Amino acid sequence: MPVFGQKKYYGLTGLKLNIAIAVVAGTDFALFGYDQGVMGGLLTLPSFLHYFPQIDTANPPLGSNPSHASNIQGITVGGYTLGCFFGAVATIWLGNILGRKRTIFIGSTIMIIGAILQASSFKLGQLIPARLITGFGNGMNTSTVPTWQAETSKSHRRGQMVMIEGSLIVFGVMLSYWIDLGFSFLEPSTISWRFPIAFQIVLALFILITIPGLPESPRWLVLKGRDEEALDVLCALSNLPPEDKKIQSEFQAVKDTVFEMSKGGFKDCFTMGPNRNFHRTCLAYVNQMFQQISGINIITYYAATIFEQNIGLSGFLSRLLAACNGTEYWMASWIAIFTIEKFGRRSLMIFGAVGMSASMCVLAGTTSKVSTGLGITAAVFLFVFNSFFAVGWLGMTWLYPAEITPLSIRAPANAIATTANWIFNFMVVMVTPVAFANIGYKTYIIFAVINAFMVPCVYFFFPETAYRSLEEMDEIFHKTTNAFNVVKIANEMPHRFDKKGNIVIAYEETEEARMFQERRRSSIAREDASKAVQEHKE
Template sequence: MQKFYGLRGLKLNIAIAIIAGTDFALFGYDQGVMGSLLTLKSFLRYFPEIDTANPPPGKTTSETSNIQGITVGAYTLGCFFGAVATIWLGNILGRKRTIWTGSLIMVIGAILQTASYGLPQLIVGRWITGFGNGMNTSTVPTWQAETSKSHRRGQMVMIEGSMIVFGVMISYWIDLGFSFLEPSTIAWRFPIAFQIVLALLILALIPGLPESPRWLVLKNREDDALQVLCALSDLPPEDKKIQSEFQAVKDTVVEMQKGSFRDCFKMNENRNFHRTALAYVNQMFQQISGINIITYYAATIFEQNIGLSPFLSRLLAACNGTEYWIASWFAIFTIEKFGRRSLMIFGAAGMSMSMCVLAGTTSSQSEQMGIAAAVFLFVFNSFFAIGWLGMTWLYPAEITPLNIRAPANAISTTANWIFNFMVVMVTPPAFANIGYKTYIIFAVINATMVPSVYFFFPETAYRSLEEMDEIFHKTTTLFGEHGCVKIAKEMPHRYDKHGDLLIPYEETEEAQLYAARRRSSVAVAEARGNGVNGEKKDTVEYRE
């Protein structure tokens, strides 16, 4: 078989995006598939403990809502532990092998869920599936970012975000279609089992795609890294652009290859802790926006909170997922034009407004209020799709330095999953106890996200990953005149909007700094040698 399936340049980048997108479609499918099954009679026959509409004898609505939250949340809790494991496994296994292992674990978990006849087995299966997905979602954005060109990186990773919603949409429609097979258990077993198909596709195709060139350099496989860079750009090794990119990657890796998990918490020259914190908060913001109130519980909300029929609730959930997917494409074509910051601020403001309207329209039940509430579930999803859906899989990978990129992205992904778990866990009890006021809480949270992004999150559009290092090397405060937001706004770009080189790497301050350090290291080594031979020993000690 030809190297990288015989693909080069844009075709190879598209192939990577397809596999990365398939993985995120699998992620979205897992998130959405359970929502419409929670009210299915054939499903509740085997798992009556989570029936919040008709609690089993001796159980209250509050108790069953807690058990439902645990069952649904077991998946996100597994994702959390999978992300934690990747903190240590990510740089050991490499990007591709971590994704392959995570996909295999997901297949095992899906088989356990499909074969469930009791709640404990279902919960364990969801936890195992989540563990594999946590490994994947910690790694795929990094792999995608490290194999993409700076002018296409945002678009490629935003496609991943769109694929998450594509997976959600497919899960809703499959749930709706198989609901007609009631009372057969195929109505819920097939939708759960379908995720295995996506996982097997990843397992089959990812071995032939390129590894991250930055990870290869980190592992002293420079020839392989150069080969990957050439294939990704479809250029020969001697091309000036390839040599400039390779030297930039190599310099960064050589300087930072001693990084470790503990380095994520150091406020050193690279401002590791600052950048890890930005990645973590970015992921946290996505989840505490309240999106998974709708993703996991859309059909339940339509049926139990708005008062629609079971069929209409599942149909609207499927339509919601479809519109959600369509809206996600807006970000793909605007992420580079408007930048990361603008879309995040726009999305947060729109989500806050939508939550306010949802609180008002669900405070009392009527036909008109129900229609308005249903509409604004669609509106909320649209704002989220544009501003935050793919952003948190792009931004953390862009903002973190290479030596801690794998552990830092795994740490930030733990934020995604632990806050995802929190939202999924508290949603059933919150609706059971405070009703429409649940939306008010999320309206306030989204409103606070707007100034947070404006003051603290630097723009990364059209920046190479090495340029972000340079920006933070110049940063001395969290915000203001010497903050990363201002510096990122004013520092010249190395590449234009088409990916063409504007400033050769060797002409940058960063390259000159590394060159000076190399010369200094050589001088010190030579001086040490002189000291060993009994010459200039005092001078060596002084220089060191």
């Protein structure tokens, strides 16, 4: 085992190493946000529509109609999210085989290939498959990065670290909007849209270069029997020697959990037993689904189109407002970074859903009629909706599923949950142009009702995970008997760590530790008995 203090992980330890992991993970999410937002600002660009006239909903090509063009536009934009879905599905099987770092490396490589194909497109037949390829790589990454982040973070900093990732998703969206706006001045040159699409390669290359030198998840290493490497990572992450009581307690907690759950796999996501795997997989899946059916991607993908075609602003002003919208969205996301640990996951999710529902109601009312005053109000509430989403749901679905699922199924369960993100993302992106073309302002009413429904669901079914170690969440679910009492149990069970990460209750003193030790002794006794019988037969 490498000697404690030996220079590795770029010479970083403790908080600096945690920040380095957050930077690389955050860059991946900035890449994700950038790729989500970049296409929205190009959909009304003349030079872009010259090569892809089939997606022009304002002036559809001869022999077509707005409804058909809206379908093609939905397929083109949504092809990326469909690719993400298949990438997430692939990670269900590949995640635990490859490990967290290798999966992210491969995913980023695939994204670079897809971005090159997108930026060099001349026909729709090349652009759509290229977006599928890019999405496939991103689906692998977004299924893995939150797990890697959660498994290398301390319980008192985990929420903040992942919320920074959420903020960086929006930073990527914002960056794409401003680059779209800036390069639109190069019209009619195709650089006006080829460069914005190609720029994502820069972010992907940064990930490829930096991730090999960072630590693998200690929990995955234990799962694979690489205990010495796992202990070394834990020491580096805490900047403490191996014999430190805190390190030994954390290492033993991880080992006991792995010992108990090492036989888990994809099929175990759909079983109950004492770990309540299916219950926890469902919570992760629904959490991701709620984020997407809130309606956020109406704005993320189609902000410039909404400003131009639904509110009636000019092309330049629409792209400018979309960029400003993305900037305000990013600024609002920082609120969650400083409140996620103070108020907890549940409070922010409920707060966000209430605000989003109210915003959608206002948008429905203000877009039901055409007037300058109502148009301005509608534009303002596109900003307001984004703010509530940024605080309550933006980073939450990359944090909560990784916290709620047990180690043995964490990779496949998070991949399953991420498929919900992408398949419902695809549904919303596909339906939005068609819905606006057919039912107009009533589209917002549908999303207002959905967001209102999310409030009681979170209150009654989603347990709090703030200041809980990943092993503590296992203990909470071991005590759970049905979907209705898990919130109560989580609220009543004492915390092992305080709000600064200090040990309050040593792992060895917990009922969970005693249970694991008893099961381990029983398992060893059974193995010894089995060996004795075998030796007697021989």
